[in-house]
Amino acid sequence: MTTTIKDVAREAGCSPTTVSLVLNKQENRISEETKRKVIKAAEKLNYTRNELARNLVRKKSNLIAMIVPDLINPYYTEISNHIINGFAKLGYTVMVLSTNNDVRIEDSGLEILNNGFFEGGIAVSIDFENFKNKLNPKVYEKLVVLEEVQDIMEDIHVVTTDNYKGGRLAAKYLSDMGHKRLICCTSLDKVPNHEKRLEGFGSYLHEIGVEFDDYNSILRSNLEIDGIEMFAEYVISEDVTGVFCVNDLIALGLISGLRKRGKRVPEDVSIIGYDNAYLNRFYSSDLTSVDSQIKRISRGAINILTSLLDEEKCEKINLVPPILHEGETVKRIDE
Amino acid sequence: MTTTIKDVAREAGCSPTTVSLVLNKQENRISEETKRKVIKAAEKLNYTRNELARNLVRKKSNLIAMIVPDLINPYYTEISNHIINGFAKLGYTVMVLSTNNDVRIEDSGLEILNNGFFEGGIAVSIDFENFKNKLNPKVYEKLVVLEEVQDIMEDIHVVTTDNYKGGRLAAKYLSDMGHKRLICCTSLDKVPNHEKRLEGFGSYLHEIGVEFDDYNSILRSNLEIDGIEMFAEYVISEDVTGVFCVNDLIALGLISGLRKRGKRVPEDVSIIGYDNAYLNRFYSSDLTSVDSQIKRISRGAINILTSLLDEEKCEKINLVPPILHEGETVKRIDE
DNA sequence: CTGAAAGCGCTTACAG
DNA sequence: CTGAAAGCGCTTACAG
Secondary structure (H helix, E strand, O other): OOOOHHHHHHHHOOOHHHHHHHHOOOHHHOOHHHHHHHHHHHHHOOOOOOHHHHHHHHOOOOEEEEEEOOOOOHHHHHHHHHHHHHHHHOOOEEEEEEOOOOHHHHHHHHHHHHOOOOOEEEEEOOOHHHHHHHOOHHHHOOEEEEOOOOHHHOOOEEEEEOHHHHHHHHHHHHHHOOOOOEEEEEEOOOOHHHHHHHHHHHHHHHHHOOOOOHHHHEEEEOOOHHHHHHHHHHHHHOOOOEEEEOOHHHHHHHHHHHHHOOOOOOOOOEEEEEEOOHHHHHOOOOOOEEEOOHHHHHHHHHHHHHHHHOOOOOOOEEEEOOEEEOOOOOOOOOO | OOOOHHHHHHHHOOOHHHHHHHHOOOHHHOOHHHHHHHHHHHHHHOOOOOHHHHHHHHOOOOEEEEEEOOOOOHHHHHHHHHHHHHHHHOOOEEEEEEOOOOHHHHHHHHHHHHOOOOOEEEEEOOOHHHHHHHOOHHHHOOEEEEOOOOOOOOOOEEEEEOHHHHHHHHHHHHHHOOOOOEEEEEEOOOOHHHHHHHHHHHHHHHHHOOOOOHHHHEEEEOOOHHHHHHHHHHHHHOOOOEEEEOOHHHHHHHHHHHHHOOOOOOOOOEEEEEEOOHHHHHOOOOOOEEEOOHHHHHHHHHHHHHHHHOOOOOOOEEEEOOEEEOOOOOOOOOO
16 A cells, blocks of 8 residues: 555665665666656555664664753753754754653653664653653663763763852842842642752852742742732732742743732842753843853754764763843843 | 563463453453453563553554754744643643654654654744655545645645635735835745735735835844844844734744834834743733734644544635734834 | 564675 | 565563
């Protein structure tokens, strides 16, 4: 029913070998005459090569799988974009699988990584335990993870923003601007990147003697819009002056929630996000944010994975230093 | 080097057939004893099945490919999300390929669709000509396109918002609110969805006698942030009172550009978008927008594609009626 | 309850 | 310049 190389061979009056050779542009040894016949036959029969069979023998697909937790957070889509474009230039096609925080989808993702259709993988913000249990160790050799390092995965290649430093940067900036009543807003699930940011944030405040404790100063919610609005309620009721949001999406949602309640940013509350995502620029106010340098992270990931694909050695861990982007959502205050 | 079914068979002391049977849970006929041995051997050798080989013979992968133009526009990511989740429930995994408006990546996408690894495809907003030329007609039978219909693709299944009607809805609303100096903002590339929206918009205005001509009333730019800011300049210099943006991202960018220039929305300029994307809710003002009912579109796509996968007949064209979402970015004016 | 054999659609030494 | 043959790693009638 589907036309194969054999059909083309029959139509062209030659062997399957010859067809394969011609179609793979290895036709230096084939006569022009035969070449033409083959191409004509292939066109006539509407032949398209079965890549499954091809890859089975070649063990090469030029395909890379990218696993992300969701497609809502612009950070993930932006980083995907860079990686797609970067690999396109190198002749690789990247397909992205978003687990949408569903373990079953994540498992399918791991299976896909295991099954050999994709030559390499990039995983953003994953469940390390699950990976460790279900991923074939051989896959590690062609995988780069974009998330705060965990001891649990000692064999893996990592590139990520320096979350700890980023958290400290945020804390320093807010306190330099005179803020003392601070909280953090983060996700309910303990994402390693986020936790490290909080750790850095807290550590800086402790050093300079500003009150900050995990129980009262860290707010958690699902990141649906209503959870984020709950943050707004709390900020208002507790008279907080500065908020560190572990990503930009939370920051934008929080600003929106505050404004709906008659509060102004930064006049009444100062907000700082993390990532400095491109999509922020479509937003009315210029969000102050710790820039995780998405482009550099992407480039790093591409470099490492290409090295791995070429079986070259390379550094295991690659921490990209964050930079503070001073927007207009943090105000200096004096008390 | 990679362990195969043969290795497992040798280790377990049985035939490859038996291993395959056990690992595919078709073990009703296999003795408990053997079963255990096989599973143990597989674990010991860290065996993972080669899906390439498997799919080659089964012609079944439970994988669906989704092709989108970019991952920046929240409309694409939101629709992807719904489709990923919907298919997950049905046991299919969806991987998305973003062409990033690069023909070469789009071509890879078409190749992937052709190559048989994916059982079905969903394509959002594509280049019809390119599809027609390069896609194996057999793929049409398992493909649904989410974009305004083109005569060029008569064989294809389509589900999309009723763009024409949506455009008219926007025009009616703005004119009902008293606006007469209107323009549209759209992309430089002629996306079928967008063009149809403009057509609907213009047609309504013509009917009620409001001035609107394609040359002076339709602004086009690349959808980078600077292009969109150029829109803002124009709106201000021409004293426009109402703007129809063919998608929400343009609308948000435009609002941001106007505010930077000291203009207020909706006090000075009224803005209406298209899609009513979820991400809008993280934005400070509630954007007035033609709701394309992304969920219904997604559900429609899932239904049709599952029918196609089951070789059932179904309707070719599925137009989802849009609904006006009244936010707070359009103001009534009277002159 | 189990296995030998054919076949999925391709590529690639090898021989001529 | 061209082709027969083996093999990629699996599944699935078929036979026993």
